[in-house]
Amino acid sequence: MREDVFAALASPVRRQLLHLLLDGGSQPVGRLAERFDMARPSVSEHLKVLKDAGLVAESRHGRERHYRLEAAPLMEIRDWLTPYERFWRERLADLGTVLDDMEDRDDDNR
Amino acid sequence: MREDVFAALASPVRRQLLHLLLDGGSQPVGRLAERFDMARPSVSEHLKVLKDAGLVAESRHGRERHYRLEAAPLMEIRDWLTPYERFWRERLADLGTVLDDMEDRDDDNR
DNA sequence: ACTATAGGTCGGAAATTTCCTACCAGTCAA
DNA sequence: TTGACTGGTAGGAAATTTCCGACCTATAGT
Numbered sequence: 680m681r682e683d684v685f686a687a688l689a690s691p692v693r694r695q696l697l698h699l700l701l702d703g704g705s706q707p708v709g710r711l712a713e714r715f716d717m718a719r720p721s722v723s724e725h726l727k728v729l730k731d732a733g734l735v736a737e738s739r740h741g742r743e744r745h746y747r748l749e750a751a752p753l754m755e756i757r758d759w760l761t762p763y764e765r766f767w768r769e770r771l772a773d774l775g776t777v778l779d780d781m782e783d784r785d786d787d788n789r
Numbered sequence: 790m791r792e793d794v795f796a797a798l799a800s801p802v803r804r805q806l807l808h809l810l811l812d813g814g815s816q817p818v819g820r821l822a823e824r825f826d827m828a829r830p831s832v833s834e835h836l837k838v839l840k841d842a843g844l845v846a847e848s849r850h851g852r853e854r855h856y857r858l859e860a861a862p863l864m865e866i867r868d869w870l871t872p873y874e875r876f877w878r879e880r881l882a883d884l885g886t887v888l889d890d891m892e893d894r895d896d897d898n899r
Numbered sequence: 900a901c902t903a904t905a906g907g908t909c910g911g912a913a914a915t916t917t918c919c920t921a922c923c924a925g926t927c928a929a
Numbered sequence: 930t931t932g933a934c935t936g937g938t939a940g941g942a943a944a945t946t947t948c949c950g951a952c953c954t955a956t957a958g959t
């Protein structure tokens with residue numbers, strides 16, 4: 680478990696899967712697969728990646744397998760993000776200054 | 790620009806690069822590359838991915854190129870994360886026992 | 900029992916990523 | 930100018946990802 684949450688989120692398909700589970704609740708694979716333009720085994724593979732990252736969990740109901748969201752590992756992302764928050768707020772604060780990204784002038788060095 | 794921020798963060802090397810820029814400030818490529826076990830051109834490629842995602846910007850200083858953090862695109866990640874926050878707080882409130890998830894902090898290695 | 904349904908896994912093809920060693924362009928310093 | 934230094938790019942090997950059709954197992958219903 681904990682097979683790199685960042686990598687799991689790198690695919691738009693997998694992010695969409697999480698979103699479907701977020702506002703559709705626990706769902707069988709077939710229902711999830713309907714929403715995509717790809718074959719069901721491919722969706723299964725994506726679900727496996729999410730499961731290895733701890734982002735979803737499955738439960739058996741008869742011959743169906745319901746996948747549900749496990750949002751806890753997303754805390755790792757949020758925690759990683761935290762030290763950057765200050766930084767982007769600074770940038771937004773003084774946008775009265777130069778905004779050209781491509782242009783260069785000497786900024787702070789240390 | 791905006792070449793998928795999630796994908797850019799999928800690589801541990803690139804996350805570490807951002808971290809180096811976060812607390813080391815603007816730095817030339819060589820100084821960044823020293824910190825890794827890989828050849829400099831590889832680090833250059835990673836920087837290019839970060840630049841395409843809008844996460845870093847470069848500025849020329851003599852024969853050096855200084856890369857600096859551009860944290861703004863990380864807002865996209867935070868915004869994506871937001872609807873999940875409610876969900877994981879619910880989970881944590883229920884159990885209150887499983888705290889071993891908090892063990893893994895940063896993953897910057899190599 | 901038999902058939903249909905749900906969904907994993909198994910190769911394999913294609914595309915992408917990741918890393919390397921060259922090599923090239925620009926810049927500084929003699 | 931000749932060098933030394935910084936860092937991009939080119940091309941390619943290797944590994945990984947992504948997708949597929951084909952197959953297998955398990956369950957449900959008849």
